[in-house]
Amino acid sequence: KVVVATAQHEVEPLRRLAERASANGVPGLRWLEAHELTEIEPNVQGTAGLHSPETAIADFAAVARAFAAEITAAGGEIRTGAAVARIHPDATVELADGSRLQADRAIVCAGLQADRLAIASGEPAEPRIVPFRGEYWQLRPDRTELVRGLIYPVPDPALPFLGVHLTRKIDGTVVLGPNAILSTARDAYERRRFDPRDVYDALSWPGTRRMLRRHWRAGVGELARSASKRRFVSEVARYVPAIGPGDVVRAPAGVRAQAIDRDGSLVDDFRIGGSGRVAWIRNAPSPAATSCMAIAEELLERAA
Structure with a gap:
């Protein structure tokens, strides 16, 4: 890098x-x-x-599949599509269909729904999760030789974002991004996705409004890069000038679960709490995937 x-x-x-x-x-x-x-x-x-x-870097989807295989091989069960309504301090997990699961201990890492699940379970309202959509472009296959590895700009210390950077992935593709724009839904992986409740929750949180007032210039720049392919590519052209708008095609977007405190502070570090037999991961910013094993060790020590 x-x-x-x-x-x-x-x-x-x-x-x-x-x-x-x-x-x-x-x-x-x-x-x-x-x-x-x-x-x-x-x-x-x-x-x-x-x-x-x-x-x-790692192919984290492959890492997750390997974890899943080890869990099932050890006799564990992975439930998908099981909506969780709340989690009680005694580690009782209450599902939306009314059924319950009893655990010795529960570790909750709910990502984009971390605040909602915590509040429904009687945990503090702060920090709130405000979704930010991160958009990417990808170098055409005949231009990937322009980048050998990972190339990053100097990050802005006032923001918990790393800036638009270049990443050569394990399969040889090279992506540019992400930007960071306030998302119109917590699952806005598609550009036109809009959820009124998600937008209301984000804008009604005092921390969001304070953050927007504090960083409005950066926000305008991010919106401009979202609206203009040329502006987006110009960010990486500052340090790799050979890359132009004609060298890229759109790539899939992601949504960042950004925790924001009431005072408008963007939480840029891990926020882990607990009550009873439940550990709550309220914020797990990048590089949480890279650090997942170290985080797991920390959680096990707390649970001991």
Whole structure:
């Protein structure tokens, strides 16, 4: 992975990022001057960079399938399509159809419905989940050679988003994204999806309104990139100028479960609580998938 500063004012934030990474024990970090960037990514242009050679990606769908196979092999049961109404402190799971499941302990990671399920179960109302839609584009197959690995811009420390970046996936495809726009539904994987309740819940939360007032300029920029393919691609063209609008096709979108506190703060770290025999994961931001085994160990220690 290479994080690229494209202007002089981004160099100092990049140095601070390098210092934090070193303090957290990230191995093999290397500071890159402008002329050294092309050693790692031949098509990158920038003022400076930070190379993390140990950073990698995974096919998390395959990882999840492997977990599922191990669970069932060990005698566990995976229930899909089972809507949960509430979870009691004694780890009784009440389903929407009225049936109940009794567990020794329950670990709740409800993603986009984390706040609703928690509130229905008598847990605190804060933080609330506000959905953000992340849109992606994909390089045409004949242009994927422009990117060797992972290329990121210097992140804005005021926002818990990593900016529009380039990712070469395990299958060799290269995606650009995501942006981050307020979603019109918690499951708005399609552009035209609209859910009045989801929109009302997002906009009626005081934290959402405070966040929008605080970051309105960033929001306008994100909307512009959503509306314009050229503007979207121009974000990555800052550090890979060979990429143009004609080099990309639209890719599937995702929805981020962004936790927001009442004061408008975007929660950018894990938020884990508990009551009785239930552990509640109220916020699990990226890289939660990458860190899932470490998170599991932490939860097991808490449950011991």
